[in-house]
Amino acid sequence: MTTPIPARDFPRWDANHAATLDAARLLLYRSNLLGSDLRITNYGGGNTSAKIWQADPLTGQQVQVLWVKGSGGDLGSMALDGFSTLYMDKLLALQAIYRGPGHEDEMVGYLPHCTFNLNPRVASIDTPLHAYLPFAHVDHMHPDAVIAIAAMADSEKLTQQIFAGTVGWLPWRRPGFELGLMLQRYQAAHPGQRGLVLAGHGLFSWGDDARACYDNTVGLIASAQNWLDRERVVRQVPSFGGPARQALSQDEQDATLARVLPVLRGLASKTGPKLLHVERQAAVLEFVNSRDLAPLAALGTSCPDHFLRTKIRPLILEPAVYMLQGAALAQALQERLAAYRADYGAYYQRCRRADSPALRDANPVIVLLPGIGMVAMAKDKATARIAAEFYVNAINVMREAHAIDRYVGLPEQEAFDIEYWWLEEAKLQRSPPPKPLAGKVALVTGGAGGIGRAIARRVLAEGACVVLVDIDQGALATVTAELAQAHGPDHVRGLQCDVTSEASVIAAFRHAALEFGGLDIAVSNAGIAAAAPLEDTSIELWNHSQGVLATGYFLVGREAFRLMKAQGAGGSIVVIASKNGMVASPQASAYCAAKAAEIQLSRSFALEGAPWGIRSNVVNPDAVIRGSRIWSGKWSAERAAANKIAEQDLEAFYRDRSMLKRSVLPEDIAEAAYFFAAERLSAKSTGNILNVDAGNLAAFTR
Structure with a gap:
């Protein structure tokens, strides 16, 4: 049962x-407060x-201006530039040219003519919904x-009773001028009320000033939740019909x-890249x-914001499907996805209008797995x-409505008319084009070092999500936080990993699958370096070099191959x-032998991966000194001694x-790694070696 929500538990004013x-x-402050709590409104x-x-910037006269959240913004994170500003007198004048409900969409074209100060x-x-309520401050949450009350069959009577x-x-009416x-x-017709419930949709509330409006909004929400909680205690109805x-x-x-x-991600991504949550x-x-999972899920969602994000209904994958293995699992998932797409296509055909936008991706957004939880699939992680x-x-919403009355989803045609509304289509068309690696997942070993950080930064800039793994937990935490700050927390994960440990490497790739749904790019970059004359090379030094640079690269390549093949x-x-x-x-026999093994491993990966479209390529750096943790250790002194120069003269x-007489930097290696990661640049390159060494005749490939 949900916990009662006293108004004092909401974000404090x-x-x-x-x-x-x-x-x-003050409006921005109120908006950010309200948007910071998912009990009040969602993202x-x-x-x-x-x-x-x-x-007025033209006349200097005082005019009343409507400040209202603009299209596509988020209350919790918006800034002042997230508000549209419109002349109130012009908005009111629009009523005189309105031709009725059958023509309300044309009124959207007049809103730009009402813009204040060229915003x-x-x-x-939703602008008319705020403009035509006569209150100085209005919230629509x-x-x-x-929404649970608004989605009950007896919503009108219960609203009167509760408040x-x-x-x-x-009653339900899609947002707009009407x-x-x-x-x-x-x-x-009803002066003196504190707010208004829109069936299947949400709450309008208001106040004479910003604080009064905020207090009214959270007070009404708290009253609704507390009533629901009391009713559920009295009725003693198990949630969703009880556990099954x-x-x-x-x-x-x-x-x-x-x-x-x-497997699910691969099948769903055939119509475009998908990331999973x-x-x-x-x-x-x-x-x-629960017992009532299937009938409730089939009813679909009620609030327009819900089904615009989730589609009208989810796909349910029963244990009989997800407990299968290998080819049987792939076949069963393929069949379930195909059935869902066919059902969604039929919904589109039943409800489409003459001017409806074309059918969009028909794959499910929400996948429910009894016994496990929920998976959401979309073009990006956020x-x-x-x-x-x-x-x-x-x-x-379904829990509360189903326990107290009868849950009512939005009628199918109404749902379609929102989902395929030309205004929603216009919003989608305004979205910027995806970046080259949008929807892709990269795992980078040695992610806390100079080269690893540069590679992660490069692919993140192109839209990828990144799993950083490194044995140094402290350095990894620092780099992960830095990149998450720069590129958003949805895009970056960090996990401590010892590449010489099979269990640790398997856990890292499992982490990538659980966090993002799979993997598209694996960058083996974990490194150590140690030097010694041949006669002084101990078996411990040899084994350590082979463990990190050969065995580690084998384990990473094998697990990447397994995941990509799936x-x-x-x-x-x-x-x-x-x-x-x-x-x-x-004086570097252990290091050189292990690095040669890496090159041959990559060729083996390329050979076995080709039938599955899995490419493998090598980047060969030379002396990347700046930002390198390897060169901050004994390796620097050892290479200086081997070359008979002072350590400060190494670069x-x-x-x-x-x-070319040029220094090689971490960013140079990152560019080469990005080249091999990006399909649009290197889709037909596998088994190759790219030297990034500013030119070394002895290292020419042949």
Whole structure:
């Protein structure tokens, strides 16, 4: 059962901070507070507004301006530039040219004519909903507690009962100009109310100032949740009809997901790259293990924000499917996905209008696995994670509505008309084109070193997600945090790994599968270096070099191969070897032999990977000194001694001995690794060696 939500448990309003803010920044502060709590609204959901008096930039006269969250923004993370600003007198004047519900979409084209101060932020379709309510401050939120009431069959009567007549109710109507006028008419006929519930949709609330509006909003949500909790205690109705099965153990879940997710991802990615997000919180497990899972899931979601992110309904994969192995698993998943796509295509054909946009990707977004949890699939990790959050919201709504009344999903045609609304299509068309590695997952060993960090940074810049592995936990944590700060936490994971340990390497690749669904790029870069004259080379030094540089690269290549083969979507293995793999250096026999082994391993990977579209190539650096942890240890002194120079002269020595007389930097190696990682650059390259050594005649490949 959910925990009651006293209003005091919502994000606290800081009166001292608020007193320092002007009207626009007060609106931003309120918006960020409301958007920071998923109980109030989900990512990208809801909107806020304030009507503010400002000087007209042309006349200098004071005019009333509607500040309202613009299209595509997120309340929790937006800044001031996330608000559209529109002249209120012009918005009110639009009512005179409105031709009725059959023509409401054309009103969107008039919103730019109402723009105040040339603000480039596109106005949301919800703008009229705020403009035509006569309050200075308005919030429109999608709290689970209120949507649960809004999605009950007897929603209108219950709204009256729960809020003792202080909150109004309107039937479902998609957002737009007509709904704005419906709100205006309803409020005029029912003065003195605190808010209004939109059936199947959410809550409108208001106030005379920013603080009063915030307090009203969270107070109404708390009242709704507390009523739901009391009713469930009185009724003693088990959630979702009670449990039908027990969850698998954590180890069983992990093992099953690590086996299933790459296959699922590979099959779903045939229509475009997919990244996966696993969600196993208590609410999800309660739902997927329940008796009423199938009938409730089939009803679909209610709130438009939910199904826009999750599709109208999920795919359920029963244990009889996901417990299969190998080819049988792939065949069963293929059949289930094909059936889902056919069903979705039929939904499109039933509901399409003459001017509907073309059918989009028909694969499921949400996949439910009884006994395990939920998997969300989308074009990038953030979108998948957010879709999972939205479906958790939908689960919370279904739990409350199903326990107290009868849960009602949005009618199919209404759902379609939102999903394939030309305004939603226009929003999609405004999205920037994907980066070259968007939807790809890379694992980089030695990720905390100079070269590993540079490679990770390079592929992250091109849209990839990265799993960094390194044996140095402290350095790994620093680099992971740095890259997550620069590229977003959804894109970066760090895991301690000893590449000489088979169990540790297997765990690293399982981690990649559990976090992102699989792997597309594996960069073997973990490195050590030690030098000694041949007669002084101990078996310990030899074994250590072979363990990290040969055995470690074998284990990484093998696990990458296994994972990529399971996906059936190809992949790229990049081996960061060395000039020393091509030409020996004095007093480094253990190092040179291990580096030569790496090159031959890559050729073997290329040979066996070709039938599966798995490419393997080598990058051969030479003397990457800046930023290198290897050169900060004994190797630097040993190479200086072997070459009979001072240690501080090493970089100049290696630069001057090259044909191009240039130093080789970590970023140079990263560019070469990116070349082999990117399909658009090297799709037909495998078994190759790319020297990045500024020119060394002895190391020419032949």
